[in-house]
Amino acid sequence: MKSRPFSGGPKGRALLTIFLLLGPLACDHDDTVKSTLPTITMQIGRQTFNLEVADTEPARETGLMNRDSMPANHGMLFVFQDEIPREFWMKNTRIPLDILFLDSSGKVVSSKSMKPYDLNTTASDAAAKYAIELNSGAAQSSGVAVGDQLNIPLPALSRTDNNASTSQPFSAPAK
Numbered sequence: 001m002k003s004r005p006f007s008g009g010p011k012g013r014a015l016l017t018i019f020l021l022l023g024p025l026a027c028d029h030d031d032t033v034k035s036t037l038p039t040i041t042m043q044i045g046r047q048t049f050n051l052e053v054a055d056t057e058p059a060r061e062t063g064l065m066n067r068d069s070m071p072a073n074h075g076m077l078f079v080f081q082d083e084i085p086r087e088f089w090m091k092n093t094r095i096p097l098d099i100l101f102l103d104s105s106g107k108v109v110s111s112k113s114m115k116p117y118d119l120n121t122t123a124s125d126a127a128a129k130y131a132i133e134l135n136s137g138a139a140q141s142s143g144v145a146v147g148d149q150l151n152i153p154l155p156a157l158s159r160t161d162n163n164a165s166t167s168q169p170f171s172a173p174a175k
Contacts, residue, residue: 040077040153044100044132045142047073051132055079064133065092075134077152083129087121090114096136101128106150111139 037052037059050073054060060078064070080086083104090097094116101110101124109126113136124131130152134142144150 037076042077042132042150042153044134044139044150045144045148047138047142049073049075049134049138049142051075051077053077053079063088063093064095064097066094068094070095070135072135072138075132075138078131078133080129080131083127085126086124086128086131088114088131088133089121090116090118093117098134098136098139100132100134100139100144100150101125102130102132102150102152103127104129106130106152108144108146108148108150111144111146 035052037054040051040053042049042051050071052074054063054076055078060080063078064076086101088099093114096116097114099110099112099114099122100108101112103109103126109128110124112122114122114133125146
């Protein structure tokens with residue numbers, strides 16, 4: 001049996017053309033995880049970043065897990081109630097990250113790199129109240145360094161106060 005070309009006539013060909021041209025626009029090709037977390041804009045070194053604010057235990061536990069990518073100027077600010085040594089791990093985290101640990105005044109106390117899926121903990125070098133995760137290489141390219149003072153925007157600070165009764169610190173489980 002010999003196949004025949006589409007024979008829907010001029011109207012059929014016009015409809016097929018419209019479908020082929022506009023069809024992809026109706027599909028959502030964005031496979032990034034949509035976040036419902038609040039966001040802030042924050043200056044880190046020479047660059048400005050849009051940071052999701054993880055200030056509840058569930059948000060901190062999930063962090064940047066299960067994401068295939070993150071825009072270059074994005075990251076996540078982890079807000080804790082207290083200032084203690086912190087440990088993070090990369091369980092179910094698919095993208096390499098930099099992590100900055102900050103004390104309660106916003107001073108950078110540690111800057112580290114983390115590999116995807118690494119279950120080893122990455123610890124702060126000193127007590128930290130905040131942690132910021134950025135794409136790998138972003139900390140260095142922004143020029144931020146240990147000892148630098150960062151200005152944490154007021155919305156992130158006030159949200160911490162509002163969540164004080166329900167927010168718990170999160171550290172990776174001990175091995």
